[in-house]
Amino acid sequence: MNVAMVSKNLGTLLICEIVAMIPAVVVSFIYKETELWAFIYTISILLAVGLGLSLIKPQNKNIYAKEGFAIVAIGWLLISFFGALPFYFSGAIPSLVDSFFESSSGFTTTGASILTEVESVAKGILFWRSFTHWVGGMGVLVLAMAILPSAGAGSMQIMKAESPGPSTEKLVPKVKETAKILYGIYILITLVQIILLKLSGLPFYDALIHSFGTVGTGGFSSKNISVGAYNNIAAEIIITVFMLMCGTNFALYYQFLKGNIKGIFKNEEFRLYVAIVTGAIVLITFNLYGNIYGSVKESIRYAAFQVASIITTTGYATTDFNTWPSFSKLILLLLMFVGGCAGSTGGGIKSIRILLLFKTAKMNLMKMIHPKAVYSVRIGGRTVDERTIADVLGFFFIYIIILCAAVLIVALEGKDLVTTVTSVITTISNIGPGLEIVGPMGNFSSFTDLSKMVLSFCMIIGRLEIYPILLLLMPKFWVK
Amino acid sequence: MNVAMVSKNLGTLLICEIVAMIPAVVVSFIYKETELWAFIYTISILLAVGLGLSLIKPQNKNIYAKEGFAIVAIGWLLISFFGALPFYFSGAIPSLVDSFFESSSGFTTTGASILTEVESVAKGILFWRSFTHWVGGMGVLVLAMAILPSAGAGSMQIMKAESPGPSTEKLVPKVKETAKILYGIYILITLVQIILLKLSGLPFYDALIHSFGTVGTGGFSSKNISVGAYNNIAAEIIITVFMLMCGTNFALYYQFLKGNIKGIFKNEEFRLYVAIVTGAIVLITFNLYGNIYGSVKESIRYAAFQVASIITTTGYATTDFNTWPSFSKLILLLLMFVGGCAGSTGGGIKSIRILLLFKTAKMNLMKMIHPKAVYSVRIGGRTVDERTIADVLGFFFIYIIILCAAVLIVALEGKDLVTTVTSVITTISNIGPGLEIVGPMGNFSSFTDLSKMVLSFCMIIGRLEIYPILLLLMPKFWVK
Numbered sequence: 001m002n003v004a005m006v007s008k009n010l011g012t013l014l015i016c017e018i019v020a021m022i023p024a025v026v027v028s029f030i031y032k033e034t035e036l037w038a039f040i041y042t043i044s045i046l047l048a049v050g051l052g053l054s055l056i057k058p059q060n061k062n063i064y065a066k067e068g069f070a071i072v073a074i075g076w077l078l079i080s081f082f083g084a085l086p087f088y089f090s091g092a093i094p095s096l097v098d099s100f101f102e103s104s105s106g107f108t109t110t111g112a113s114i115l116t117e118v119e120s121v122a123k124g125i126l127f128w129r130s131f132t133h134w135v136g137g138m139g140v141l142v143l144a145m146a147i148l149p150s151a152g153a154g155s156m157q158i159m160k161a162e163s164p165g166p167s168t169e170k171l172v173p174k175v176k177e178t179a180k181i182l183y184g185i186y187i188l189i190t191l192v193q194i195i196l197l198k199l200s201g202l203p204f205y206d207a208l209i210h211s212f213g214t215v216g217t218g219g220f221s222s223k224n225i226s227v228g229a230y231n232n233i234a235a236e237i238i239i240t241v242f243m244l245m246c247g248t249n250f251a252l253y254y255q256f257l258k259g260n261i262k263g264i265f266k267n268e269e270f271r272l273y274v275a276i277v278t279g280a281i282v283l284i285t286f287n288l289y290g291n292i293y294g295s296v297k298e299s300i301r302y303a304a305f306q307v308a309s310i311i312t313t314t315g316y317a318t319t320d321f322n323t324w325p326s327f328s329k330l331i332l333l334l335l336m337f338v339g340g341c342a343g344s345t346g347g348g349i350k351s352i353r354i355l356l357l358f359k360t361a362k363m364n365l366m367k368m369i370h371p372k373a374v375y376s377v378r379i380g381g382r383t384v385d386e387r388t389i390a391d392v393l394g395f396f397f398i399y400i401i402i403l404c405a406a407v408l409i410v411a412l413e414g415k416d417l418v419t420t421v422t423s424v425i426t427t428i429s430n431i432g433p434g435l436e437i438v439g440p441m442g443n444f445s446s447f448t449d450l451s452k453m454v455l456s457f458c459m460i461i462g463r464l465e466i467y468p469i470l471l472l473l474m475p476k477f478w479v480k
Numbered sequence: 481m482n483v484a485m486v487s488k489n490l491g492t493l494l495i496c497e498i499v500a501m502i503p504a505v506v507v508s509f510i511y512k513e514t515e516l517w518a519f520i521y522t523i524s525i526l527l528a529v530g531l532g533l534s535l536i537k538p539q540n541k542n543i544y545a546k547e548g549f550a551i552v553a554i555g556w557l558l559i560s561f562f563g564a565l566p567f568y569f570s571g572a573i574p575s576l577v578d579s580f581f582e583s584s585s586g587f588t589t590t591g592a593s594i595l596t597e598v599e600s601v602a603k604g605i606l607f608w609r610s611f612t613h614w615v616g617g618m619g620v621l622v623l624a625m626a627i628l629p630s631a632g633a634g635s636m637q638i639m640k641a642e643s644p645g646p647s648t649e650k651l652v653p654k655v656k657e658t659a660k661i662l663y664g665i666y667i668l669i670t671l672v673q674i675i676l677l678k679l680s681g682l683p684f685y686d687a688l689i690h691s692f693g694t695v696g697t698g699g700f701s702s703k704n705i706s707v708g709a710y711n712n713i714a715a716e717i718i719i720t721v722f723m724l725m726c727g728t729n730f731a732l733y734y735q736f737l738k739g740n741i742k743g744i745f746k747n748e749e750f751r752l753y754v755a756i757v758t759g760a761i762v763l764i765t766f767n768l769y770g771n772i773y774g775s776v777k778e779s780i781r782y783a784a785f786q787v788a789s790i791i792t793t794t795g796y797a798t799t800d801f802n803t804w805p806s807f808s809k810l811i812l813l814l815l816m817f818v819g820g821c822a823g824s825t826g827g828g829i830k831s832i833r834i835l836l837l838f839k840t841a842k843m844n845l846m847k848m849i850h851p852k853a854v855y856s857v858r859i860g861g862r863t864v865d866e867r868t869i870a871d872v873l874g875f876f877f878i879y880i881i882i883l884c885a886a887v888l889i890v891a892l893e894g895k896d897l898v899t900t901v902t903s904v905i906t907t908i909s910n911i912g913p914g915l916e917i918v919g920p921m922g923n924f925s926s927f928t929d930l931s932k933m934v935l936s937f938c939m940i941i942g943r944l945e946i947y948p949i950l951l952l953l954m955p956k957f958w959v960k
Contacts, residue, residue, distance in 0.1 A: 065848065065849075066849060325894055326895060326896065326897055327892055330901075331888070357877050358881075360877070361874055361881065364871065365950060366956070368545065369545075369546060369951065369957055386866065389870065391844065393870065393874065393876075393877060394844045394873065396873075396877055397873060397876055408810055411805075411806045411810045414805055414806055417809060417810065417898050418897050418898060420810070467845070467848055471845060474845060476849060477849055
């Protein structure tokens, strides 16, 4: 392990976090809030630690897969920790564990909260809370690569370890350029949504908060009862559409900008994603109509928003789906596992993996019928090699194992089974709300510190797709 | 598809079912019950259909993998259907769907019941209900092979499709001999348990019923509140030990009889199984002591019985674990997935697969640390080939998918989430009790006919380890 090089990169990352904090400082300044000091304290600490680390001069500048994993895993733990300090210093969240939970939830775009009363929190602090979604959505380290001049050696390793999905494609040959293009698209989508939400009638501040929450597929709101508080159909439609857009692979927008529109609809993952979303909305609408809502229109309205919110792992809500029938709740629960597309800002297992798993299952069945025939799994016309299939199958198993392990620890709380299980599913898939106590109108404040720490780790493990954090825990990872 | 050969084999199977019914007829005769007629009607029908089919003279006597799957899948559906007729004709279960549920539950050694009042049912009928466990435990077709002179061509294909676990080893070169040895061991264990239970103070009839339920890892009892009704510690210990014994690979007993005792403890699956059982008992004991029971002894007593019952997928209970804390319930829930060892009478995913999945996950992590090193998964000193690993990973995924699909259909009932989800887990893993409404003191009587049919299919799908039934549903399976 090249400790010097890892440390230096972590230093740079902390400096970037200062940059990310500036907009919140400006908001705090504009509203003349005393919480401004909390940011100044935090920035001072970040500056000291960050500069200290980044001044290290490594003799060996090589970064391999191992170092990439270490930078990403430790980096995310550090930015979550330092990102928690404004909450803690300002007194908005008096406990450090709670602050870490809220900050991890922000950066990982989970959106699970321990706050019971959001609306009384200072504007600057709430802005920071939501802005972490925006920063974490596309990837903190991808951002660092896009803006820093030094990105070069090993940057592909870092991007691989941070980006969601089984394969990371470079849009253009240079990693730095790819990162810039992705952030360009990201900023464009954000700006369009802010304008549209403002036009729909939301106050400018609320439009900002909810755009960060949507585009990063995070889910933090400035209202206690989330987007439902506005009862504004236009805003709901805008957020539904933008959630679904941000659950899509951003590489498709690059294709779109280059004029390759056919290619988008040929993309098998995108087609599966559209099919799942449509299917889920139809099934839930049928289940809700007559049972919960009197009109089909109303049923579609609530079904569409909740489905989009859950599958993209955003976590906004316009109603308390705790009160829905079991069938609808179970569909949402299944969507929690699916998640968005690879290369999107969404969490979960990712549609491409689900597609691959289904195709592999079908191939296995065909092999049983004709044991001597040769079959292969093809996606987008190309054969997927055995190694990738094994990796994805392995990922699925390890996802379930981490889930079970976390559930057992959280179960020590003694909370009911549904709360216990869904609190872990929703954090590991970076969604936000679960069911019962942690439902869309509930929060995580009643958990013990142990559970909060476990759930915070689940969020980071889920965001980084398990391996980087898991490797950190293996003694062999540190040897040589 | 060689339809003639498949039909002929099914005919033979139905004749065997008549043989299996004889002990119940004797019991009915001894107790002078009018239900004797229900058996005579059923046997007449079986004789007509069975003889008709077995008189077919196929021109082509070849049986390949495909035919093996078809015989096993259709065979299990048929024996469950005909096995249900005594319940239906006798009026013990007035609905045909309910009778089919009870019969599937018996043969698949699930032990889930729709009966709300067991103790008033006629002795002959209850005997048949429990005897189906004993017949289904080791495999109906394995039995046919052991006793019929014609078993030869294709019998390995049938045994492969019916036997639990990823690989079927022949103990001796001939399939027929292997089947005989397995049944010999099976009969021996059953006899020993009957004698011990009688000595512990149970009435002879109850000793028979509970031995069939234990050795087949089934779980049907002649008491409404299961084994708890006796409050007999000796009987509980005997049943605990025999449940655990029958969750073990029967090939190990053959090793034992041949004097290879070292080999048993070197068996990695057996060691994992022992470790899981011990770990679960310890954790649950800690969780129960002080919370539910006042003494450690009592906590161990109930923890051990319930753990043994669930991991071996038997399903007997000495207490209502619905009232246990979430942590203990979740451990039991996880054990439901694990199940017994391959080559045992237990259901679930099987310890050997869990072992393989964990070893593969570890190998994947090692590969991430050292991408260029070569790793392999080894069990019992031998390298497991990539194909087997992919199959097991695929099996795990398809298990979860079938589970999810069944859960969604059962969810249409509108029952609570925990009941809905655990009713499917417990049937697909052939256990019996789940949680809430389907808990150890509950039953499946309140489900709709649709759900009962789905759950019956889950039991058969689970018993045959998914593929045979799934293949039946694929149009391509039937083409040439």
